[in-house]
Amino acid sequence: MIDRIHFRPWHVFLTDEATKIRSTTDRYDRAHYLKGKVRGGVMVISFGSGRRKFLRVVSCKTKDARWAVNKIEANLPSLVFGHNGRPLRAAADVWLALTILVFLVKQVTERDGHSRIIPGVGAGNLGYISYVECMVQIHDPARSLIYASHTARMSHQQAPNCIYFGQSTRCHTRELQIAFYDKLAESYHGSVDPPDLEPTKAEVRYRDELRLAKDIVKTGCVGKAAGEVVSTLGFDVLYPLVRQAITRITGFGWGADLMSLAAVKNKNARILACGLGDAIYDARRVELALHAFAQSEQLSVNIMHEVERSLRAYAVRATAPNIDSLLPADAADLAWADVNNPFCEQDHARLLEEMGAPTEADPAIAEAWLTTTLLSEKPEEYELIGNVMPAPPAFRVNTL
Numbered sequence: 106m107i108d109r110i111h112f113r114p115w116h117v118f119l120t121d122e123a124t125k126i127r128s129t130t131d132r133y134d135r136a137h138y139l140k141g142k143v144r145g146g147v148m149v150i151s152f153g154s155g156r157r158k159f160l161r162v163v164s165c166k167t168k169d170a171r172w173a174v175n176k177i178e179a180n181l182p183s184l185v186f187g188h189n190g191r192p193l194r195a196a197a198d199v200w201l202a203l204t205i206l207v208f209l210v211k212q213v214t215e216r217d218g219h220s221r222i223i224p225g226v227g228a229g230n231l232g233y234i235s236y237v238e239c240m241v242q243i244h245d246p247a248r249s250l251i252y253a254s255h256t257a258r259m260s261h262q263q264a265p266n267c268i269y270f271g272q273s274t275r276c277h278t279r280e281l282q283i284a285f286y287d288k289l290a291e292s293y294h295g296s297v298d299p300p301d302l303e304p305t306k307a308e309v310r311y312r313d314e315l316r317l318a319k320d321i322v323k324t325g326c327v328g329k330a331a332g333e334v335v336s337t338l339g340f341d342v343l344y345p346l347v348r349q350a351i352t353r354i355t356g357f358g359w360g361a362d363l364m365s366l367a368a369v370k371n372k373n374a375r376i377l378a379c380g381l382g383d384a385i386y387d388a389r390r391v392e393l394a395l396h397a398f399a400q401s402e403q404l405s406v407n408i409m410h411e412v413e414r415s416l417r418a419y420a421v422r423a424t425a426p427n428i429d430s431l432l433p434a435d436a437a438d439l440a441w442a443d444v445n446n447p448f449c450e451q452d453h454a455r456l457l458e459e460m461g462a463p464t465e466a467d468p469a470i471a472e473a474w475l476t477t478t479l480l481s482e483k484p485e486e487y488e489l490i491g492n493v494m495p496a497p498p499a500f501r502v503n504t505l
Contacts, residue, residue, distance in 0.1 A: 106343040106436075107199055108189055108308065111236035112177040115484075116491040117210075117218035119164050119172040123150055130213050132460070134158075148172055150213050154453060159183040160209055173490045174214060176235065177222070179206050187453025190288060190295050190444030192242045196340035200466035200474060207470070208462050225337035225473040231484045233334040235314045239347050242288055243431055244442040245305035253425035254285040255388030256417050257354045268388070276354060280313035283350055288444050295446040304442035307432070309350040318479055324349055332479025339477040344436040357428060360418025364426065373398070373408075374415035386424050391416065 122130055129135040129150065139146040145166025152160040160179045164172040181202035182189040193199050207222050214222070224232035245251065254274035255266065259281070267275040273286035288304040289297055297304055311317040314334045322331055324345040352358025362368060369375040377394050384390035395416065399409055422428070433439065 106239055106241065106340070106347070107181050107193060107202075107338065108238040108240050109178070109180050109236070109310075110234060110238070111179075112222075112224055113233055113235050113484075113489055114174050114177055114218070114224070115221045115230050115232040115489055117174040117221060118215045119148070119150065119162070119174065119213055120215055123213040124148065124172050133213060152209050153183075154187060154449075154456065157183065157188070159187075160206065162210060162213060167490060174218075175486075175489065177206070177210060178236075181206070183453075184209075186446075187449045188292070188295070188444075188446050190292050190446055192240065192441070192443070194441065196475070197466060197471075199340060200471045201463075203470050203474065204463050204465070204467040205457065207467065208460075223470055223473070224335075225478055226469050230336070231480065231488055233314060233336050233480055233484070234317065234338065236310075236312055237317060237335075237338070238308055238310045239343050239350075240306055240308040241344070241347055241432070241436075241439055242304055242306045242442055242444075244302045244440040245431060246303060246427075248287065248303060248305065249425040249427060250305050250307070250431055251285050251287060252386070252388070253356065253421045253428070254354075256391050256420045256424070257356050258414075258417060259283060260353045260355075260359070270389070280311070280316040281350065282308075282310040282312065283354065284308045284310065288442075292444050292446070294449070295444040297442060298445055302442040304444055307347065307351065309347050314483065320346060320349060321477060321479070327477050327479065332481045334480050334483045336478045336480050337474045337476070339475060342477045344439075348432060348434070351432065354421075355414055356418040356421025356425075357432075360415065361422065361428070363415070363419045363422050366419070369415055369419050371412055371415040373402075373404075373412045374419065377412070377416050378419055385420050388420070391420050 132152065134151045136149045137146060148164045150162040151158045162174055163176040163178065164174045167173050180189055181199065182191060182193055184202045184205045185193070185198065193202060203223055210222050211219050220227040221230050221232060224230060224234060248271065251271065251274060255268050255270065257276065259276045259278060262276055262278055264277065272290050273284065275282060275284045285305060285307050288306040289295065318333055318335050321327060321335060321342055322329060324342055326342040326345060366375055366378055369378060377398060378385055381390060381394055395413055
């Protein structure tokens with residue numbers, strides 16, 4: 106249920122081979138970004154297959170001329186299968202993906218930091234998760250979930266939804282994004298097995314580490330005073346995290362009981378719904394009706410906000426009355442829908458085999474990521490990088 110994830114590792118540095126002027130580690134790509142006259146800049150080591158990049162190791166140069174890794178970005182399903190059309194449905198799948206991630210990062214980082222690549226692994230590890238995408242990929246008959254999401258809004262959302270009509274919706278705030286999209290259309294290649302399934306991906310993207318920790322505490326899966334940033338994510342917290350975020354959307358959480366016109370208590374919203382008729386299923390017509398009503402009536406902001414929320418919630422429930430069955434309370438009841446790409450999977454499996462990548466999860470990772478743990482405080486940058494020398498030693502000075 107984890108898709109993309111970003112780590113802030115603790116005391117991890119790139120090898121000299123990975124940072125050579127004219128080459129880098131075999132099978133890896135490198136990009137070096139400079140800004141103005143700043144010495145060092147940012148170096149990105151990436152790994153993938155062709156144009157698909159599954160792993161990025163982002164580093165910055167320290168005063169002693171070493172390259173400190175300040176972020177590791179990975180797409181966990183792609184590390185296992187070569188693409189992310191097949192979700193990681195079990196904890197063992199997540200552990201295997203993290204084990205492969207460690208194997209790949211070891212190829213470009215110094216040996217003394219290998220035990221600290223993954224947060225939560227290794228004594229005193231201060232690494233933490235800075236970004237994560239939790240998701241479910243389910244069978245969505247007639248794309249009802251996607252069409253309903255076109256009208257929905259998140260609480261405290263200021264900007265309008267980003268909509269590709271009939272294919273995707275993205276609701277976003279500064280710290281959180283929730284996306285619904287047709288996974289088969291987004292994949293370009295691949296097929297659904299069995300072919301009559303219609304895979305829709307519901308994805309919750311936490312872009313702020315502090316918000317992630319707060320929402321995990323709200324799920325009740327950890328203690329109320331657990332900590333400030335997340336070190337490890339247990340598999341049992343992932344689906345509650347997805348459901349909790351989605352309930353912030355009108356019609357999915359607030360207004361979930363507005364299944365009929367009689368249940369719409371706001372009179373103005375009820376009149377608008379009656380006037381729309383069958384057009385209530387069309388998000389574009391709903392938006393036009395709300396805009397025209399706001400222009401003609403000139404109501405106060407608070408009153409108009411309540412009209413909008415009620416109408417949106419009713420439109421969502423009318424378009425997708427089966428939301429409760431599509432996103433049930435128990436993850437065991439989810440109707441999963443995978444998008445397979447056999448050729449991509451075979452090529453990726455062959456590549457990992459040639460590199461000698463592990464096929465079983467590391468016991469240390471499995472033990473650490475069995476439960477969710479948090480750090481009491483967010484580490485400072487100097488704590489993550491460690492001590493550096495004031496000037497580079499003689500043997501590290503570039504004399505060219």
